[in-house]
Structure formats: structure tokens, C-alpha cells
Amino acid sequence: MIDSTRKWLRKNRANFAVGIGVLGAGYLAGQYVLSKVTETRQRMNEDRIAKENLRRRFQQNQDDCTITVLALLPTATENILHALPVERITHDLQQKKAERLGRSAGTLNPSSALPSSGPSSVTDDDGRSLASFQSEGYVHASQMAASGADVGASNPKKSKGQLWNDLKIGSITRAFTLLYTLSLLTLLTRIQLNLLGRRNYLSSVVSMASHSPQDPTISLENRDDDGVEPTYGNDFETNRKFLTFSWWLLHRGWRGVMEKLETAVEAVFGPLNPREDIPLEKLSALILEVRRRVEGATPEERRSHKWLSYLLPPPDQEELVLRESGMLKSPSNSQPTSIPSPPDSPTSRVPPTSSSSSAAPLRRLLDETSDLIDSPPFTQILTLLLDTTFSHLTDHHIRTDAYRLPDPSNHPRIQEVPDLDSGVAKAKLAAILAVVTRQAHAIGSGVPNKYAQAIEGVKELEAFAAVIYSSQFEFAALGDAQGGGAKEPLRRDEMVEEKNETGVVGAATNMFETVWGKITGS
Numbered sequence: 001m002i003d004s005t006r007k008w009l010r011k012n013r014a015n016f017a018v019g020i021g022v023l024g025a026g027y028l029a030g031q032y033v034l035s036k037v038t039e040t041r042q043r044m045n046e047d048r049i050a051k052e053n054l055r056r057r058f059q060q061n062q063d064d065c066t067i068t069v070l071a072l073l074p075t076a077t078e079n080i081l082h083a084l085p086v087e088r089i090t091h092d093l094q095q096k097k098a099e100r101l102g103r104s105a106g107t108l109n110p111s112s113a114l115p116s117s118g119p120s121s122v123t124d125d126d127g128r129s130l131a132s133f134q135s136e137g138y139v140h141a142s143q144m145a146a147s148g149a150d151v152g153a154s155n156p157k158k159s160k161g162q163l164w165n166d167l168k169i170g171s172i173t174r175a176f177t178l179l180y181t182l183s184l185l186t187l188l189t190r191i192q193l194n195l196l197g198r199r200n201y202l203s204s205v206v207s208m209a210s211h212s213p214q215d216p217t218i219s220l221e222n223r224d225d226d227g228v229e230p231t232y233g234n235d236f237e238t239n240r241k242f243l244t245f246s247w248w249l250l251h252r253g254w255r256g257v258m259e260k261l262e263t264a265v266e267a268v269f270g271p272l273n274p275r276e277d278i279p280l281e282k283l284s285a286l287i288l289e290v291r292r293r294v295e296g297a298t299p300e301e302r303r304s305h306k307w308l309s310y311l312l313p314p315p316d317q318e319e320l321v322l323r324e325s326g327m328l329k330s331p332s333n334s335q336p337t338s339i340p341s342p343p344d345s346p347t348s349r350v351p352p353t354s355s356s357s358s359a360a361p362l363r364r365l366l367d368e369t370s371d372l373i374d375s376p377p378f379t380q381i382l383t384l385l386l387d388t389t390f391s392h393l394t395d396h397h398i399r400t401d402a403y404r405l406p407d408p409s410n411h412p413r414i415q416e417v418p419d420l421d422s423g424v425a426k427a428k429l430a431a432i433l434a435v436v437t438r439q440a441h442a443i444g445s446g447v448p449n450k451y452a453q454a455i456e457g458v459k460e461l462e463a464f465a466a467v468i469y470s471s472q473f474e475f476a477a478l479g480d481a482q483g484g485g486a487k488e489p490l491r492r493d494e495m496v497e498e499k500n501e502t503g504v505v506g507a508a509t510n511m512f513e514t515v516w517g518k519i520t521g522s
Helices: 002-011 013-083 086-107 120-136 141-149 160-209 236-269 280-295 299-304 315-324 360-373 376-402 429-445 450-456 459-470 473-483 492-501 507-520
Strands: 277-279 426-428
Touching: 002 013, 013 160, 013 236, 013 429, 013 450, 013 459, 086 160, 086 429, 160 236, 160 280, 160 360, 160 376, 160 429, 160 450, 160 459, 236 280, 236 315, 236 360, 277 280, 277 429, 280 376, 299 376, 376 429, 376 450, 376 459, 426 429, 429 450
Parallel strands: none
Antiparallel strands: 277 426
């Protein structure tokens, strides 16, 4: 039996060898496939975590932008209210009315009572208009102090017509200036915080990639000499200095916007009488005409309009901004200097004063901010933000408070037919001015700020922020990691050339289109 078994094994040993080989190969193939599946699953999990982390960082960054805007807006509001003291003009008109009533009461007699019945309707109109300003408006503390101290010594006495004209121009200009300032501040803050957020994210990615995959421990070692964080702009002092450049818009830039608006409002609303009845359609056309005079009447004019001078200081005023905001001590010399720029940078309008490496990241951030402000998408997004804020003012406040029409945002299931159509509804200009005066305070310091909430609803704004947050990842990782922190900032055309030469194709452009499409739904 043993011999027969041995003969059978010897006879079928080839089959056994083939079978064992097949089983071994199958086992190895199965292990290989299993490892690949595990690796793919791990990679997908890491990609999902990375995307969620990026999305969470981006969303947190946008929330920080909103909080920052609401924190900075009262500063600009304080300056604008002080420059356009509408409540003080209202106080002067009320004083004139009181003096006129006092004189008429002192000199009134039966013979003069008859002729005075004619203009009484005019006096009643003025009283109702001023009462609407007094009962429903706001009076700023600084304006109350100024009106009490400078009641007789500031300016020469003005007539009632001159005061009403000043009230008309001042109230409209102030509200419109606050709308423009809110929109510009929102865009500037989005650009600043998303540029810093992008660099901080790159810094964290590079820091994580610098650790060995086999070493899962978290190192608390301080690597100040590796040059990674300064390269990507993750420097606390640089970030602080960069963010303080919003000081220019809050204290200087809004004044240029106000001057342009004041000229446009004077030309458009100047001929109107405060007692004149204004249809809602005509008021919308007048507001649109003011915006055309400020922004441009055609798309080409709007694209060519430059907002940079309102948002960032010229190079010779950059040190002034840092000094006024408390970031620099008293200057060693009396002549202000600018932050050094690379010699070939398009934003370097003055020769660089020094070659300090600590100012290079700040210079690069300012140059990139200037490029974004001068880009066509900035003007397009600003137009959308202004459309939203002006629509909110006209449709939700002037329409309901001055014209007594229903709010278009409310859609009840059963709605009564209004007595007057919105196209033929009329309101006196004085009543419209009272609403605009109240809304100026709501724009600047409303809690909650409905205008800021309306801006947050513009999808294109988040798309613009996503473009900034996701742009130039390849360039930053390639150029900075190879060249180190001493590499000079490049112009936009140089960036494109370097990407093409190094084989980094237009992934950034595709990323822009992808992010824009996902957020806007187009």
C-alpha cells in the first residue's frame, strides 16, 4: 500500500506542483489586490479628510470676514456721520420754525389773521416733515454736542431753502456713502483674510508633509530656522501689518467716495423740491443715475474704473498708515517711506527704500491685493454688492416706509390688492429723506445689520473668495519651496511664464472655473 501510494504521488507530482503554484500565485495576487484596495481606500479617506479640512477652514475664514467687517464698520460710520451732520441741519430747521412761530405769535392780530391762512399748508408740510425727522430719526452724540456748541459761531445764518437743500444732499450722500463703504470694506476684508488664510493653510500642509509618514507622533519642536512659515506668510507681525491697511478706507478712502457721490447727488437730486411728489419708478431711476455717474454708465466704463486709491494708500503713504494704526513707532526721519517693492513690480511706483527681507512678505501681500482690486472680477462683484444693498434700501425700506407699499419679500397666500400700483405710487421727497436718514444709522451700526446680511447672500462673493483662497497653490508650493523665503515676488505675467516653463499647466485657471461653477451653480 505504501508502494502504491508512493507511485501515485510520483506519478502526479507534476499536477501537485502546478496546483501549489497556482494556489501560491492566487494568494500573492489576492494579497496584492487587497493591499491596493486598502491603499486606495486610505488615500480616498485622506483626500476626504483634506477636503473637509479645507472646506472647514474656508468657511471659518468667511465667518471671520463677516465678524471683521461688523467690527470695523462703526469706525467708518463715526467718521461719515461726523462729516455729514444731517441731524444738526434738522436741528437748525426746527429752530427756524420755532423762531418763526414765536414771531408770528407775538405779532399776530385779528387784521393779520386773514391773509396768513394762505401759506398755512406750506407751514404744516414743513412741520410734518421735520416731525418725521425728529420722531423717527437718530441723533449722534457728537452731532448733538456740535449743534449745542456751534449753534451761533460755526457758519453764517442760512435761509430755510438753503437748509432744506443741505439736508437733501447731505442725507442722500451720507446713506449712499455708507452703502459704498460697506461694500468696499466687505471686498477688501475678503481679499485680506482669504490671502492670509490661503498662506496659513499652505504653511500647515508643508509642516505636515515635512514629517516622516512612519513617524505618527506630533512634534512640538520649534523650527524657526527652517524658513517654512515666513515663506508662506504665516508670520504674526506681517499679518498684523497687512490687516491694518484697512485703516486707509476707514479714515481716508471713504472721503473720496463721498466727494464723488456728493457731486453726483447734487447734479441729480439738486433740482428737486422737498415738497415734490416722487413716483417710486422715478426715484429708482434717479438712484441709478447717481450710480452711473459714480461707477460708469457703460460696462466698459465700470470695468475701467479703478477703486484702488480708495482701498489702499499710495506707496509714499504706507508708512503713515502703519504709524497711524500704531504698528510703527515715531519715524526716525520726517520723510515717509514705503514698503520696499521689487524693482520690476508693476505696483512699485516709487524706488524701494530698503531690501529688508522682513518686508518682502508684506510687500508681496500688498502687491497681490492691488492686483486683485484692479482686476475685472473685483468690479463685477462690487457692482453686484451695490445692486443688493441699494435694492435692500429701496425695496424693503423706502418702499414700505415712505410709499406705504407691501414688502416684495413677503408673499402671503392671500394678498389684498393694493390701492395704488407701485409704478404710480408717490411720496413726498421730504418723507423719503426721513427714511434715508434713519437708514443711514441702520447701515452703519444696525444690530443685526440687515445690509451686511444681504451682502452675505450674494453667491458670487463667496465664489470670489473661493477663487482667492484656492489660487496659486501650485505656484506657491513650487516657487517658494524651491527658492526659499528670499525669492522676490513676481508679476502676474511672470507667474504664468514660470508655470508654463516648469510644466505646471493651467490648473489654477481650471480650479477657478471649477470653484466658481460649484458655488454659483452655473
